[in-house]
Amino acid sequence: MLSTYKYPKYEYRRPPELDGAGQGHHPVIIVGAGPVGLATAIDLAQHGQRVVLLDNDDTVSIGSRGVCYAKRALEVLDRIGCGEEMVAKGVSWNVGRTFFREQEVFNFNLCPEPDHHRPGMINLQQYYLEEYLVKRAEAVGGIDLRWKNNVVGVTQQADGVELRVETPDGAYSLNADWLVVADGARSPIRSMLDxxxxxxxxxxxxxxxxxxxxxxxxxxxxxxxxxxxxPNQSVLLHRQADNVFRIDFQLGWEADPEEEKKPENVIPRIKAMLGDDRPFELEWVSVYTFQCRRMKDFRHGRALFVGDAAHQVSPFGARGANSGIQDADNLVWKLKLVIDGQAPEQLLDSYSAERVFAADENIMNSTRSTDFITPKSPVSKTFRNAVLGLAEHYAFARALVNSGRLSVPSFLTESILNTPDTDTFAGDMVPGAPMDDAPIESAGSAPWLLGTLGNRFQLLHFVEDAATLDLGTVHALKALAHERVAVEAIVVAARGQAPEALRTVIDKAGRIRERYDMRAGTTYLARPDQHVAARWRAFDADAVRAAVARATCN
Known part of the structure; x- marks a missing residue:
């Protein structure tokens, strides 16, 4: 066990189905209580959807595993109620440095702009993230979290999925309208479904x-x-919580994983790196192999695959857990609309399409990083070293250095859910873009724009002085809340309060105007997962309704 962390042991409870009680049938069952399965369950519960979550273990992940959580993932975790704990415990950072032999040749800043709530990245051992998510799942309600419940059989049906589950007290069956598969890279359920x-x-x-x-x-x-x-290899250093440092040593393909994990082989490497008599203790050791793989589709009938069960990338770039959390963020609002009869099942095909696009982007970046970090031929290595040698002095070479392009959210610009622009805008907030944060002032609200957004469709309408907004526009904005798919209208203003208690946020530092290229009348439709669905230079209620219909496949 670890010296800096005490593993929780969660209580196994006898399933009621073993005694002929319980419902046996559920709208949503999730398999896998890792970060992605837990995030999916919590987000669904926050939408008012009851969930059964099954896991074959009774604790959190063994070893630190994933350690880097990017700004976008932190924003999602904020929305499901775990972001503050993560940032408070984790090590925040924005700057990365790359060295060739003994010389620094390149550095970058993940968050060079001011006025963002979250840092570019935090480092925190995965077991903390899972512990915080479990606490949140227990607190939010509506989640039947079943430890030591191992799925051993899956049968797809036209209108649902049947599961066979083994427990310490025996086996039982469950049926679900929808199955979310979050059971990891080896995914037994993926194998069961062939x-x-x-x-x-x-x-x-x-x-x-x-x-x-x-x-x-x-x-x-x-x-x-x-x-x-x-020499002749690569090394990566990250600081984590509790004075734990993650060190990755490249070994080469011929290395024996079991031999390399032995303390008598690990300790000399660390001593050579530290270069002094600094005392240290080994906390956890593992050996991994790079993989870049994905399923062809993430939806198979009533089974929806998320996280490592759907796609895997090499760890350089921190794209694994970050991408999986964004899978959950993309899926949940769509699944809830389908369950509630507010959108057709076709909307779930857009989950697969959008997240396959994101996975391909991650795989491309991860593959390029891996090829640069571990060149496979003398010619490739000569090129790589030449780039590194030039990077200290020449900007063109710095652009070619690739020690891992770090996780950023995908711009879903080709999504069928987007309404194309008909007006001219500057900047990055195009339809399909992940929305930028900005500081705000708002009564009874978080002091950040993204803290006010999420889990529902919302309309941002910009005016200079909210108090001067005409009543016709106020009533049209408020009427959107009564549509079949409700839209909450928010007035964004430089000053003032909108009439009739229409929700108003003040663009405290002018960052919303700057980042969204807003001027009087500019209107943005935000998806529940904080991506831009549409934007216009003037508010038009019919255009908003059409954009919502498009964004929900109605």
């Missing part, structure tokens, strides 16, 4: 060593190519 996952396994291995030590290293990401303490 579904393929395709891609590439890279011929290289890396050693993960989590080390406990007192060190004054900056809270930055450091990456070395060919350092003197580990």
């Amino acid at each position: 579904l393929d996952i395709e891609g590439k396994i890279f011929m290289d291995r890396f050693l993960i060593a989590d080390v406990v030590m007192d060190a004054d290293f900056p809270t930055e990401r450091w990456f070395w190519f060919d350092p003197p303490f580990h």
Whole structure:
């Protein structure tokens, strides 16, 4: 066990179905209580949907596993009620540095602009994230979380899925209208349904060593190519919570994973890196192989695949858990609308289409990073080292350095749910874009724009002085809340309060105007997952209704 963390042990409770009680049939069953399954369950519960969540274990992840959580994932976690704990416990950072041998040749800043609520990245061991999510799942209500419930059989039906579940007290059956599969990279359910996952396994291995030590290293990401303490290979250093440092050592394909994990082989590598007599303790050691793979489709009838069950990437770039959390964010609002009869099942096909696009983007970036970090031929290595040697002095070479393009949200610009622009705008907030944050002032609301958005369709309508908004527009904005798919209208203003208690936020620092290219009359339709669905230079209620219909496949 770990010296810095005590694993919780969650209570197994005998399922009522074993005694002939219980419903046996549920609208949604989720398999896998890792970060993605838990996030999906909590988000559904916040939408008022009851969920059964099954997991074959009774604790959180063993070892630190995923450690880097990007700004977008933190914004999603804020919305489901865990972001504050994550940031408070984690190590926030924005700057990454890349070294070639002993010389720094490149650095970057993940969040160079001011006035964003969350940092570009935090480092925090995955077991903390899972613990916080479990606490939130227990608090939010509506989630039947069943530990030590192992799914051993799955049968697809025309209108649902039947599961066979084993427990310490025996086996029972459950039926679901919808099954969300979040059971990890090896996904037993994917195998039970005879579904393929395709891609590439890279011929290289890396050693993960989590080390406990007192060190004054900056809270930055450091990456070395060919350092003197580990010649001809690569090394990555991250600081985590509890004075735990994650060190990744490239090993090469011929390395024996079991031998490399032995302390007598790990400790000399760390001592060579630290270069002094600094005391440290090994906390956790593992060896991993790069993989870049995905399923062809993430929806198969009534089974919906999320996270590592649907796609896998190499860890450089922190795209695994971050992408999985965004899968949940994309899926939940669509599934809830379908369950409630407010959208056709076709909307769930857009989940697959949008997240397959995002997975391909992640796989492309991860593959390019892997090819740069672990060149597979002498020519490739010569090119890589030449780029690194030039990067210290030449901007064109710095643009080619790739020690892992870090996780950012996908711009879903080709989505069928978008309403194309008919007006001219500047900036990045195009239809399909993940929405930028900005500081605001608003009575009874979070002091950040994204803290006011999410879980429903919302309309942002900009005016200079909210108090001067005419009553006709006020009534038309408020009427949107009574449509079949409700839309909450929010007035964004430089000053003032809109009439008739219409919700108003003040663009405190002018960042909304700047980042969304807003001027008087500008109107944005925000999806429940904080992506832009449509935008106009003037408010038109009929145009909004048409955009909502398009965004819900109605």
